[in-house]
Amino acid sequence: MSNDTTPSWQDILDLVIQLDGGNYDTAAVEFGNVSVQLSRTGNLTTAPAPAPATVPSSTATAPASDSETHEQRQAGTIIPAPMIGVFYRCPSPGAPPFVEVGARVEPDTTVGIIEVMKLMNPVVAGVSGTLVEVLAKDSEQVEYGQPIAVVDESGTS
Incomplete structure (x- = not known):
C-alpha cells in the first residue's frame, strides 16, 4: 500500500482477492479515509462497525464457523471485531498482551489489533x-462482527 492513507486501485483489488476465499457474506474495511464494503448478496449495512452486544446469559456460543466446543462463558458485553483480518493480542511478537483477563478496561482501552493489508x-x-474472557486466539483470522472478547460492566468479576 502506498505511504499515504488513500489506497490505490491495486490495493483494493488485492483486498478483494484476499477476501475471496473467506467464509463471509459481507465485509467492511477502513483504510485511512476510505471505507470499502464487500457483499456476496448485495445487501450492505451503512454502519462502519458493529456496536458492542450484551450477552444475555452465561451460555453465549462461538460463531457457527468455529468447530471447537466451548465451555459456558460469563455474562457480559461482547467486543466484536470491527473488520476482518488477523487478530493479535500483543503489540509485537514476544510482547505482553495489551490487556490481561481480569484487568479493568475503559472504552478507549486497546484489547488487541487487527491486521488488514499490513495495517x-x-x-x-x-x-x-x-x-473476563478473550474469545479470539492470537494470530487468528477473524471476521467482521465476530466476538473478540467479553467485558463485565458490573464492576465485579
Whole structure:
C-alpha cells in the first residue's frame, strides 16, 4: 500500500482477492479515509462497525464457523471485531498482551489489533468494566462482527 492513507486501485483489488476465499457474506474495511464494503448478496449495512452486544446469559456460543466446543462463558458485553483480518493480542511478537483477563478496561482501552493489508487497526473495549474472557486466539483470522472478547460492566468479576 502506498505511504499515504488513500489506497490505490491495486490495493483494493488485492483486498478483494484476499477476501475471496473467506467464509463471509459481507465485509467492511477502513483504510485511512476510505471505507470499502464487500457483499456476496448485495445487501450492505451503512454502519462502519458493529456496536458492542450484551450477552444475555452465561451460555453465549462461538460463531457457527468455529468447530471447537466451548465451555459456558460469563455474562457480559461482547467486543466484536470491527473488520476482518488477523487478530493479535500483543503489540509485537514476544510482547505482553495489551490487556490481561481480569484487568479493568475503559472504552478507549486497546484489547488487541487487527491486521488488514499490513495495517494495524486497534480493537478497543468500547465499554468500562473488567475483561473476563478473550474469545479470539492470537494470530487468528477473524471476521467482521465476530466476538473478540467479553467485558463485565458490573464492576465485579
